[in-house]
Amino acid sequence: MxxxxxxxxxxxxxxxxxxxxxxxxxxxxxxxxxxxxxxxxxxxxxxxxxxxxxxxxxxxxxxxxxxxxxxxxxxxxxxxxxxxxxxxxxxxxxxxxxxxxxxxxxxxxxxxxxxxxxxxxxxxxxxxxxxxxxxxxxxxxxxxxxxVALAIRNAAAGRIAPVMFIGWPTAWNRVPQTHGSLLETPAGLTRRGLDLDALRMYLRWRGLSLTEIRDQPGRYRDPTTLPDEPNPPTDGAVTASGPPLGDGGDVEMPELTDESVGTDPWGADAFLADIEGTAYGTTPDELRDGLEVLATEETVWISPGTPxxxxxxxxxxxxxxxxxxxxxxxx
Structure with a gap:
């Protein structure tokens, strides 16, 4: 008063x-x-x-x-x-x-x-x-x-989809620098997909870039290519300092078989079991689905998750x- x-x-x-x-x-x-x-x-x-x-x-x-x-x-x-x-x-x-x-x-x-x-x-x-x-x-x-603003923006651009109220399409190469979550799985659009912080944690843990994943998805889908000594995953923040996202040096290409890939595609189980805590509640299936989409699609729907x-x-x-x-x- x-x-x-x-x-x-x-x-x-x-x-x-x-x-x-x-x-x-x-x-x-x-x-x-x-x-x-x-x-x-x-x-x-x-x-x-x-x-x-x-x-x-x-x-x-x-x-x-x-x-x-x-x-x-x-x-x-x-x-x-x-x-x-x-x-x-x-x-x-x-x-x-x-x-x-x-x-x-x-x-x-x-x-x-x-x-x-x-x-x-x-x-x-x-x-x-x-x-x-x-x-x-x-x-x-x-x-x-x-x-409402997101829906208007998407509708004006002709992007009509069930997730137009919570996200927008993003080029794959911008995903590593984008906040939010993936709104796609191999089965189609979803309202709950891979958390992009968890994706960055996974890439840093393996010492890979998304470009390398896309160049050789078959190779990195095989869990036998997981590093013997994984890198610190950081907290997944875009600005977090982590190891260089290289391929870890010259690694002999293992023979890919349905049996080896089937034990743990992409090494998702191994990653989540190795890190301390959880990757923002991400499940192995969510991580695998997100990697399958990002390995092939040129543009994906992303929810910005406005704070x-x-x-x-x-x-x-x-x-x-x-x-x-x-x-x-x-x-």
Missing amino acids: TLSGTFATVPDLLRLVAVPVFAWVAIRDVKTRRVSSSVWIPFSLLGAVLLVWDGVLAWNAGGGRWLAFLVPAAISLGFVVPIAYLFWWFGGFGGADAKALLVIALFFPTFPQYAVGSWTLPLSITPIGAFSFTILTNAVLVGVTIP FLVPVFVGLVIALVYGDLLLGTFF
């Missing part, structure tokens, strides 16, 4: 640091799909300090001001935080997305207010009063527009200026 003759309270002014920080993490998430946990630790601590600060101000003001703080703060911490955790638990959010929402719940428990001339922003304040919930609903609404941090940032900006896109329309 703004004070007479001031732009905003000190806690609300400090909350504006969230705008450049979320802009930076959104850009980084788009480019690398990686946001370090170290970003959220100081942000969480600052949010906790601001929460207590607001509580003290509301307590000192007494009366309805304390209740106006307590109810939305309870909703923010008791509703938004569990939602973020549950969505992460069930795979709806990535780890960075969940941490971002946890920070927002601490950082924005109540509606901040900023006096700009004769206006007070946000323009619309909902009866619920939990600003973190407003940011979340705004982010969801912004996120819903992304499939939720982008809608969160846009939802934050909308919330600070306008308020709640959904509830603000009705109240």
Whole structure:
């Protein structure tokens, strides 16, 4: 709540640091799909300090001001935080997305207010009063527009397909530098295909490039060509440093037989058994299907998997200026 003759309270002014920080993490998430946990630790601590600060101000003001703080703060911490955790638990959010929402719940428990001339922003304040919930609903609404935009883009280019709402065609040679997942198997289009981070892990583990796979798919389909000492797979990030993607030197071409290939085509089982942890939940069959497609197709459908941090940032900006896109329309 703004004070007479001031732009905003000190806690609300400090909350504006969230705008450049979320802009930076959104850009980084788009480019690398990686946001370090170290970003959220100081942000969480600052949010906790601001929460207590607001509580003290509301307590000192007494009366309805304390209740106006307590109810939305309870909703923010008791509703938004569990939602973020549950969505992460069930795979709806990535780890960075969940941490971002946890920070927002601490950082924005109540509606901040900023006096700009004769206006007070946000323009619309909902009866619920939990600003973190407003940011979340705004982010969801912004996120819903992304499939629509993809479908319009594909339809305008004449690309009509069942997956036109979640992806677009990509040349095979761009796949190693592309984020997202493959939307094709040898049987046709699918809504869940090979994670491209897992593909990069596999290629780095074998010390191969996708070009080499395509040049000699029969050779590398045979698990007897797996390296005796595999390379570190890294985490599959496009920007991750890994071994040169060469063919590992001159290796004598083994005799290919149905029996040898049939034990573990592409060495998918061996790869997943050798690495620590999992390759983003990738199964041997998903890896094999993805390699079969990428070994032959010139263009494949890829889902970009737009990070939720982008809608969160846009939802934050909308919330600070306008308020709640959904509830603000009705109240």
